[in-house]
Amino acid sequence: MSDIVKTMIADRRRLHARPEEGWCEFETTYLIVARLRALGFEVWTGDRAVDPEHALGRDPKLVEAAAARASAHGVPQVFLDETKGYTGAVGVWKTGRPGPVTALRFDIDALPIDETTDAEHEACRGGYRSEIPGFSHACGHDGHTAVGLGVAAWVAENADKLCGTVKLLFQPAEEGVRGAAAMTARGVVDDVDWFAGAHIGCSARLGQVGVSHHGYLATTKFDLDITGVPSAAGSPEKGKSALMCGAALCMSLGSLPGHSGGITRVQIGKFNSGTGRNIVAEHASLVMEVRGETTEINDYMAKAVESTVSGITAAYGCTYDLRRVGEAVTYRGDEEAVELIKSAAAEVPGVDSVVDMNAKVGSEDCTVLIRRVQEHGGKAVFFYFGCNHHGHHRHDFEIQDETSLAIGWGVFTGFLKRTNGLQAV
Numbered sequence: 001m002s003d004i005v006k007t008m009i010a011d012r013r014r015l016h017a018r019p020e021e022g023w024c025e026f027e028t029t030y031l032i033v034a035r036l037r038a039l040g041f042e043v044w045t046g047d048r049a050v051d052p053e054h055a056l057g058r059d060p061k062l063v064e065a066a067a068a069r070a071s072a073h074g075v076p077q078v079f080l081d082e083t084k085g086y087t088g089a090v091g092v093w094k095t096g097r098p099g100p101v102t103a104l105r106f107d108i109d110a111l112p113i114d115e116t117t118d119a120e121h122e123a124c125r126g127g128y129r130s131e132i133p134g135f136s137h138a139c140g141h142d143g144h145t146a147v148g149l150g151v152a153a154w155v156a157e158n159a160d161k162l163c164g165t166v167k168l169l170f171q172p173a174e175e176g177v178r179g180a181a182a183m184t185a186r187g188v189v190d191d192v193d194w195f196a197g198a199h200i201g202c203s204a205r206l207g208q209v210g211v212s213h214h215g216y217l218a219t220t221k222f223d224l225d226i227t228g229v230p231s232a233a234g235s236p237e238k239g240k241s242a243l244m245c246g247a248a249l250c251m252s253l254g255s256l257p258g259h260s261g262g263i264t265r266v267q268i269g270k271f272n273s274g275t276g277r278n279i280v281a282e283h284a285s286l287v288m289e290v291r292g293e294t295t296e297i298n299d300y301m302a303k304a305v306e307s308t309v310s311g312i313t314a315a316y317g318c319t320y321d322l323r324r325v326g327e328a329v330t331y332r333g334d335e336e337a338v339e340l341i342k343s344a345a346a347e348v349p350g351v352d353s354v355v356d357m358n359a360k361v362g363s364e365d366c367t368v369l370i371r372r373v374q375e376h377g378g379k380a381v382f383f384y385f386g387c388n389h390h391g392h393h394r395h396d397f398e399i400q401d402e403t404s405l406a407i408g409w410g411v412f413t414g415f416l417k418r419t420n421g422l423q424a425v
């Protein structure tokens with residue numbers, strides 16, 4: 001096993017033990033930035049990596065608590081100040097030789113899921129189970145981050161054999177499709193000629209690489225707060241019930257008609273309201289999402305949410321605040337980039353199968369970065385490097401890091417050899 005692969009596995013386990021949710025990845029970002037700087041990368045952090053105006057679904061209270069936790073765990077204050085409260089980073093390597101700008105994207109956040117304590121679970125066996133109660137890397141983004149750092153080490157080692165510029169995007173807050181919009185809006189991919197992103201697992205088993213031509217549903221995530229007028233239950237005419245308004249909205253939004261043009265989805269995931277039996281509820285909140293097979297169909301669903309909320313809150317005499325807190329578009333890969341990934345994957349040790357793999361019903365905010373790259377004339381691709389798992393977003397998600405990470409790393413570095421290599425890297 002090479003030193004880079006050993007380091008990737010160690011990094012992944014270290015990250016696995018300290019999972020941080022979206023926009024809260026301070027310990028993670030510190031590890032990334034320190035490593036990139038040590039390797040000689042120019043590093044963009046804070047509002048140079050993401051546009052705060054487009055930081056969707058970022059809760060300042062959670063961010064503050066996460067920064068305090070990171071500080072208590074040894075992240076220097078000077079670094080926390082540098083981030084200005086915004087996680088994520090971009091590592092830039094300019095070879096000084098003319099050539100294309102290539103960006104690779106790695107998402108870094110974890111999920112609010114308690115990790116299993118089953119003694120047979122990989123992380124329990126290996127002694128790197130999550131140390132943060134209620135959170136775990138149940139989607140493998142710890143593996144993505146470790147692969148990104150492994151690619152960074154490879155770029156530094158092989159810099160004299162590369163041309164052009166390599167950008168490594170360590171994106172915060174993929175869960176809830178929140179972070180990519182902020183990196184896109186900051187302009188970090190506006191000059192990019194080649195782009196690749198990937199996910200571990202999904203439908204790809206260990207040893208398999210799936211390359212994607214098209215897919216993913218466009219999606220919009222909403223948070224809704226409803227405000228009514230409280231009153232005693234004995235005088236209901238003096239109140240406006242946010243609870244009844246919210247309940248009516250759950251039924252109306254949940255039964256929005258679909259679209260003949262393709263797949264649609266609507267999901268209300270959470271509804272909170274009420275303070276006591278004999279009080280007309282003043283507040284209600286909903287978290288929900290819609291999806292569509294095309295960006296246009298998703299827009300149709302999102303507009304239907306807006307008009308339904310507006311109409312039903314008016315009917316109940318309530319006011320509301322409806323916020324878009326996440327977004328992703330559909331994906332279409334560029335065939336030239338798809339072919340480069342396929343030929344790179346075919347050469348990676350441990351890969352026994354390279355297949356076409358198009359995600360039909362999931363969503364992934366890498367699509368937002370990809371769309372921007374393509375709008376500027378760049379070519380982009382998304383692929384999967386496999387692992388064997390029981391399902392993503394589960395408390396027992398596993399990735400077999402000793403085998404899977406080297407495969408992801410091999411495909412990304414093979415892509416770079418093809419886009420930015422002088423002969424025979």
Ligand SMILES: [Zn+2]
Nearest residue numbers: 139140141199
């Ligand atoms: Zn994921």
